[in-house]
Amino acid sequence: MDKIGSFQYHIDTRLVDYNGQLSLPMLANQLILSASNHALTRGFGFGEMQGHNSTWVLSRLVVELDTFPRLDDSLTIRTWVEEVGRLFTNRCFVLENAAGQTIGYARSIWAAIDVETRKPIDLSQLTDLSNYVHDAPCPIAKPGKVQSAEAHTTGELYTVRYSDLDINGHLTSYKYVEHMLNLFDLEWHQTHTIKRFEIAYMAEGRYGMQLSIHKKEIAPEQYVLSICGADGKAICRAAIHWATK
């Protein structure tokens, strides 16, 4: 099977925001969905991992887009495994519009953990994974260290609800993005577009957790955000570069 998986999506009303364009949380979700489907059909999907008592955990995601697809546009996501280390594997994505033009790229870093011990497992044992490594170009900066936003800021409080949970009972990956973007008001969303978004998942959000969500401007149109648990420790950090529309 081809090392690169290709998945086509129609941007329907579920996926667009007030601006009529694919929302970032839904884009994050499409990327994760594409990664899952790529892995599924190549022998190292979530189901296959379950058979080995392990599961994939998303650690980092970074996205850069020139333009966001709009309502009724077609979006093609191509994804492949770039590298397999002992504890982490890197996966790349290229995003294309209906005309086949590249509109953006994304990178992600994944670990696999034992579902009982929650400890990372050695990925070099997964031959199905290593066999699919491919060196297609993904010309965006790799995820780096994200600055803390939680020091000296007052977070907005949020309690994890039923609708936030995925099938594993954890705060769904794209919901972190949604809660962070909600700290920017509507006028900001109407006048700005996201050029680069980077997120580091550090610990699992669970039902009933009292979260505080922090935002800090570090340069014009550049923000860092943190989601912290009740103990004040960050479970997730992100960085957003905006541009004026």
Next chain:
Amino acid sequence: MDKIGSFQYHIDTRLVDYNGQLSLPMLANQLILSASNHALTRGFGFGEMQGHNSTWVLSRLVVELDTFPRLDDSLTIRTWVEEVGRLFTNRCFVLENAAGQTIGYARSIWAAIDVETRKPIDLSQLTDLSNYVHDAPCPIAKPGKVQSAEAHTTGELYTVRYSDLDINGHLTSYKYVEHMLNLFDLEWHQTHTIKRFEIAYMAEGRYGMQLSIHKKEIAPEQYVLSICGADGKAICRAAIHWATK
């Protein structure tokens, strides 16, 4: 073109809740999406209405399900226009699993309004709509009057955020359902399933509105819910019949 439109969906991770089954908010969204696509290809979709300076507004939605589709199941939604009145049109839905078995039904009531005056328009002028009326069976009770939940209950406060908005800047239809279901705790969701859900949309939720969300038990496993604006007036009411799993 066939009077009945048929739309097939794959239940992916975006659409399931913690229980691994299609969530009610996402089901509501799939029904609305199916209605939109049915109308689009028959000459009375949202785009067509825009050309006449008008738009569709969902007034009522009622759903009854025997079983909810689960992750990776296929769901087919068939939908048709049952009746066209002067101010309202009724649309029916039947839900089928991959084996072609009926797993539920839904009914909806829609009005069309002038986008500027926000006043209802006369639907009998829409010949494209009337020509598609069909009398397939939809054996569930029509939407009725939903009791008020807001009197003598303390609502939970919620402010409408960026992620709640649709392309028209209104609280998205399925988000009302999501915010209502969040009033039931996780244990309830784990031990109960929805048999019938009925919702009445009464006024538009807008960005920044301070909502209060009310819940009232009217019989064992039967609840009514209301979402009210800052003035205490309901913008939406719903009734849920649950069953113990």
